Amino acid sequence: MINRPYLINFPKISDDRGNLTFIQNPDHVPFEIQRVYWIYDVPSGQTRGGHAFKTQEEIIITLSGSVEIYTSDGITEESITLNRPYVGLHVPKMTWRQLRNFSTNTVIMILSSDPFNEEDYIRDYSQFSTIR
Numbered sequence: 001m002i003n004r005p006y007l008i009n010f011p012k013i014s015d016d017r018g019n020l021t022f023i024q025n026p027d028h029v030p031f032e033i034q035r036v037y038w039i040y041d042v043p044s045g046q047t048r049g050g051h052a053f054k055t056q057e058e059i060i061i062t063l064s065g066s067v068e069i070y071t072s073d074g075i076t077e078e079s080i081t082l083n084r085p086y087v088g089l090h091v092p093k094m095t096w097r098q099l100r101n102f103s104t105n106t107v108i109m110i111l112s113s114d115p116f117n118e119e120d121y122i123r124d125y126s127q128f129s130t131i132r
Helices: 124-132
Strands: 006-009 012-015 018-021 035-040 049-054 058-064 067-072 075-081 087-091 098-102 107-112
Touching: 012 067, 058 075, 067 087
Parallel strands: none
Antiparallel strands: 006 087, 012 018, 035 107, 049 098, 058 087, 058 107, 067 075, 067 098
């Protein structure tokens, strides 16, 4: 099991009519999808995220536009730009994430391993650093 963020390339089928990408369990996702949500219409200069999950893992996919995703495990920091709808970023549990530098009209879809649970969030980086 990989305990740091990594990119997943999803199938991309191309022909004269355009492109099609799909995701199916268990072939493309390392967990059972329990929730799907999307982020869009983010005003210029705004960030999203700024938290970690105790148990939840996610895959972040930019369906349109681009976004920079900053991640940290408390030791290693990394920034990855997502701008292709057939590439997702797997973010494991106990990984701090912040989404920033959204381009105009960016749409992001997130696949989550768990239903929403406020108790699973760590919203303070200093607390995250001590738990890690």
